[in-house]
Amino acid sequence: MVRLALPARLLKTPDQRHVQGHRITYEHSFILHDCTNAPQPNRSLSCTNSLLSSVNESDRRAKRPLMLLCHAGRAGLLATIPLAVVLDVLSMGQLYLIAFLNAVFTVIFDAAYQSYVPVIVGRDHLMVANGRISASDGFAQLSGPSLGGFLVGLLSASRAVAVDSLSYLLAFVLLLFDRTKETTHHQSSGTTFRRQIVEGLTFVFTHPVLRAIACFNATNAVLLSWSNTVWLLYVVRELGWSSSAAGTVLGIGAAGAIIGGLAAPRIVRRYGMPRVLLITALLDGPGQLPVLLVNPGLGGQAIVCTCYVILLFGVMVYNTAQRTYRQLESPEHMLGRVTASIRWIQWSVAPLGALMAGVTATVIGLHATILLGVAGLTLSVLFLYLSPLLAMARRRPTQPALQFE
Helix, strand or coil: CCCCCHHHHHHHHCCCEEECCCCCHHHHHHHHHHHCCCHHHHHHHHHHHHHHHHHHHHCCCCHHHHHHHHHHHHHHHHHHHHHHHHCCCHHHHHHHHHHHHHHHHHHHHHHHHHHHHHHHHHHHHHHHHHHHHHHHHHHHHHHHHHHHHHHHHHHHHHHHHHHHHHHHHHHHHHHCCCCCEEEEEECCCCCHHHHHHHHHHHHHHHHHHHHHHHHHHHHHHHHHHHHHHHHHHHHHHHHCHHHHHHHHHHHCCCCCHHHHHHHHHHHHHHHHHHHHHHHCCCHHHHHCHHHHHHHCHHHHHHHHHHHHHHHHHHHHHHHHHHHHHHHHHHHHHHHHHHHHHHHHHHHHCCCHHHHHHHHHHHHCCHHHHHHHHHHHHCCCCCHHHCCCCCHHHHCCCCCHHHHHC
């Protein structure tokens, strides 16, 4: 785990301006939280050009040196924060710059590592490898905020960021021990950067299943951003939850992601890739509905928490399956471009959800806004059900790429 999430309690008291003696305001702490996590919808626009750049870099260069560069870059960037605190020169401008540059390194790393997994394990073991990666992501979601909060309370915010910097340095050292040999695919001198981007996007949109997955992922990114924007406001205002209760529900729910990542290979092996993609995609909409139906109190929190465990279980199984399918279907020399293209399509539109949700909630209220999000998430599965996946699911899969037997 190389990312630590600084907790929302750093923003608890707006009029307090110091954290354990250091001149880091709560606005600063929010930026620190943003720059120490993977790309999220609220940073998608700033990451768009970086994703397009990673389309070229992750295919043209060897993946391992690129990943090492990203680890070193993020470690160095985060290390400047505690140093600036010691020198009493920390500014908002520095934090915004670090958040942006950290996002650049993160999106390039993500495109590179997803292209590197097939090189390490081979295509026959991709499903198991991706399942374990998904489980580790779920563990990070579950333990990251708690660990970050513990470190902030024990050390202070700036020193917690220093620990985060050291975690990237540790990842750098561990990656140095990898001796996997990989082949690089040199582009012809006449191949321009724009043409490489077009090739990646063209491959995605001319492949009927990848096109459906890309459209479904993008729609879900918008609608989940929509729901997440108003969810916390709803449970606090309408259900009377405390912020700690809401965080606990989400934290326990992340346990479903760990189980889903570990169980994904066995589920796909038993039911086949198309069926798994179609069934797990159905969980997104109904999984958001119980929060509108429960009563205030501990019982309602337990019901929502249980539903989130199931929801995140399905989300992680889906993510593992669709990532594996993309890696298997993409030509080796285009895998980085295909990966970055799908991620760019997904994250470049996600901020629209938050913007539309804010406007809609102002007009029709929080309850109706969440209900519209549930309806949209439920209907978004049509992208998958109108694709060849449905016909593939109706027959027993025979291709190893789809069955993993």
